[in-house]
Amino acid sequence: MLFNGLAGLIIGFLLGLTGIGGGVLMTPFLLLGLHLNPIHAIGTDLAFAFATKSVSAMQHRRQGTLWLRPAFYISLGSVPTSLMASWFVVSQVHNRRWVEQTLPRLLGIMLAVAALLVVGRALGWIKARGGEHRDRWPSWWQDVLLGVAIGLLVGMTSVGSGTLLVAVMLLFFVIPAEHLVGLNVLVGALLAFFPMLTYAWHGFVLWPLLAQLLMGAIPGSIIGTKLVTRVPTRAVRLFLGFLVLLAGIRLLV
Secondary structure, three states, X not given: OHHXXXXXXXXXXXXXXXXXXXHHHHHHHHHXXXXXOHHHHHHHXXXXXXXXXXXXXXXXXHOOOOOHHHHHHHHHHHHHHHHHHHHHXXXXXXXXXXXXXXXXXXXXXXXXXXXXXXXXXXXXXXXXXXXXXXXXXXXXXXXXXXXXXXXXXXXXXXXXXXXXXXXXXXXXXXXXXXXXXXXHHHHHXXXXXXXXXXXXXXXXXXXXXXXXXXXXXXXXXXXXXXXXXXXXHHHHHHHHHHHHHHHHHHHHO
């Protein structure tokens, strides 16, 4: 219990400090640290993401940095596909090859992609579009298509909603940073909630473990948020990107 609470504290602290999504950090811990079955790891991670991101989304809503319209359209595409993907995963629970080989490799690919995006952001390869003075948000149909793609990936792996969403928004659109963060946490919370219901219904969320992790993660995220201006987050993101990449490679091989 103490070990899990400490792990939650560290992951929550890094989440608050760097903005790197819980799935990128929590999934490798559950798989490689606690040696959970991949489906239990995905279900528990989705519940963890929903709890932590909901708290952040409420804070952004209070401070006026959350625009609901794009979140609605992204969810319009992501909620159905995330449910379809999660139902497919739980339907394969008795398929030993899927659980022991295919799903871990899929998780490894997603972690490797997420790690490269994290490193790209830290090194400035992925940054806000320059030379434009007006905000440029995606149109409603672009939000829906983006939601479809992210929903499929998150429903199957629990990894990548925030990292992929931020990367696409930075590369192709011009959105104020504070609104991008707010959009990220709200979409992440919604994306986690609906597929989490599928995993929970079939008994693939480990609630006692989740409670232990959240006992550390919630105060950890508060501490990390308060220290965000005092710690060189670029170096921390590079280090975390390297660790996540190693975790992805480990799952692939």
